[in-house]
Amino acid sequence: MAGVIVARMRIRGFAIASVTMAALALTGCSNSQESSTATTSAAATTSESTVAGTKIDVMESEYSIELSQQDFKPGKYTFVVMNHGQRPHDLAIKGPGIDEQKSSTVTNGETTELTVDLEKGEYELWCTVGDHKDLGMDVKITVA
Template sequence: MSRLALIALVAAGALGLAACSSDDQAAAPAETSAEDTGAEDGGAEDSGDTADGESAEAITVTASEMAYDGIPETLPAGTVEITFDNAGDAPHDLVVEELGDEQVIPLVDGGESATGTVTLEPGTYTFYCSVGSHRSMGMEQTVTVE
């Protein structure tokens, strides 16, 4: 391929990308706050659609010494994205008992964060910390999925 043909090909590709990128910017959804979505139920926020078009719920859970904060009493059925912040010193995790003790958030050291997702059908679920005796010391919460 000649040098001139190669330059023309690169220029055409760059023009094509420039045309696409301006449309993507205009179509980007605006960010919404918990107030905009009406999510005032213990940290639950609607995060939009998942890759497969399914609506997803997003919550932020903060773990401290023998307590969780931010796990709502009710959640809508479907995919839930959990941002997990360990504000304590001890390591913690987040497990869902009714899903065969599925570890949604693996062990997170104090001061660290992690994110995980879980898909929940309507029913009642028990979220708990499986580290040592943390569950019996209060790191357990029942959630109703509607």
């Protein structure tokens, strides 16, 4: 019997805690917190486009992908893709924890960024435009 009572008290205590947290969350959204919340998200967006984590320069042209770094440790990386070629290119990546992510497509002289979290393992980076991958825009990196 005592066990049942303790269980009920725990459930009730949990319910109260949940309601309190929900109320706090609501208050936070609708009150003076709003401006600081907006500021925080704006700052996060800015730092992301400024380059989150380790910056890797990626030179793309017909038909190759060159990385400024070959050794990778687990962590956050931003691939800054520069199109030095004449045709449009992009950068896609897949590997542990990443099904497939890709940057926007850029034309000659343009840059685009792709931020990812790399885990230990092997990743493939390639260009998804046309048959560029088969033509040589395909590299593999190992995160160790």
